[in-house]
Every structure is written in structure tokens, then in C-alpha cells.
Amino acid sequence: MAIRCGSSDWIQTALGQVPEMLRSADVALGAADPGAFVYVDAMRPVAWAAARMSSRFDQLIIQRYLDQISRNPDSWTTLTTFIDCGANIAEAARRLQIHENTVRYRLAQIENILGSRLGDPRAMADIVIALECRRLGAGG
Known part of the structure; x- marks a missing residue:
């Protein structure tokens, strides 16, 4: 059994805010990898x-959205690598050991499948x- 923990900084609050704080800790717990400790206050907005x-x-x-872009394993791997490389095509090509044009x-x-450009911050936010x-x- 792996141990995970979600936490937030000590804040003096009214008793009525305890349920909200518990929900926040539960969200952090859901984001924690096994054996990891996650602070609510340090979580990135996407997480x-x-x-x-x-x-x-x-x-x-989420599953419907991901199904659109995960049908082709090469495209899927390219997209996730591209994102992991900070949207740097040259770095993604190096990691994948393929040509930049590929x-x-x-x-x-x-982009054709999604009907939006990966340069569009909203489209990229959806993907991330x-x-x-x-x-x-949570997505399959």
C-alpha cells in the first residue's frame, strides 16, 4: 500500500471553512503520486x-477528447513529447529520433483532427x- 498525502499551509480560519479546506486537501491527495507529498498551495493550476x-x-x-488525439500512436507520442519539450520542435525531434519535419x-x-491550432493557448490548455x-x- 502506497502512502500519499495532501496538505496546505496553516491558516487561521472560521470553523465554517473547514469543509472547504478538507475538499482542497482531498484534491491535493488525488494529485499526489504514490509515496509523494503534495502541498495545495504549491500546486500548478493545471494540476x-x-x-x-x-x-x-x-x-x-476527457476520454472523448483524448480519443480524438490518441488514435494514431505516432501522433500521440509526438504530441506528448512536444509538450514535455516545452513546445520545442527541434528538441522533440531529437528525443523522438526523427526529422523536425516529421x-x-x-x-x-x-491540428486537423482537433480543428484548432496548437499555437492557440486555449487549445493547448485543453490538451494539457x-x-x-x-x-x-481521471481520463481513462
Whole structure:
């Protein structure tokens, strides 16, 4: 059995705020990897948003979205590597050991599937949140 922990800084609060604080700690717990300690106050917004998406409806939305972009394993690997490389095509190509134009081609295929450009911050936010949900186990 792995131990996980979610925590926030000590804050003097009214007793009525305890349920909200418990929900926050529960969200942090959901984002913690086994054996890890997560502070609510240190969570990035994308991890916070993804950890809060835990209902069956949330999972359905995420799964439908990810199904669109995960059909082609090469494109999927390219996209996740591209994101892990900070949207740097040259670095993604190096890590994948493929030509930069191949990375561009695969990313263009994903843009066609999604109907939006990866340079659009909102489209990229959707993708990153969906990937974080999958990492946390909320998206399939």
C-alpha cells in the first residue's frame, strides 16, 4: 500500500471553512503520486484543475477528447513529447529520433483532427489538462 498525502499551509480560519479546506486537501491527495507529498498551495493550476475533474461526466468529456488525439500512436507520442519539450520542435525531434519535419507533419495532423491550432493557448490548455487528467487516472 502506497502512502500519499495532501496538505496546505496553516491558516487561521472560521470553523465554517473547514469543509472547504478538507475538499482542497482531498484534491491535493488525488494529485499526489504514490509515496509523494503534495502541498495545495504549491500546486500548478493545471494540476489543480485536472485533480478536481473526478466525476463520471468529467471523465467522459476527457476520454472523448483524448480519443480524438490518441488514435494514431505516432501522433500521440509526438504530441506528448512536444509538450514535455516545452513546445520545442527541434528538441522533440531529437528525443523522438526523427526529422523536425516529421514532428511538424504529425502535429499538423493533430491540428486537423482537433480543428484548432496548437499555437492557440486555449487549445493547448485543453490538451494539457486532458493529459494531466489521464496521468491522474481521471481520463481513462
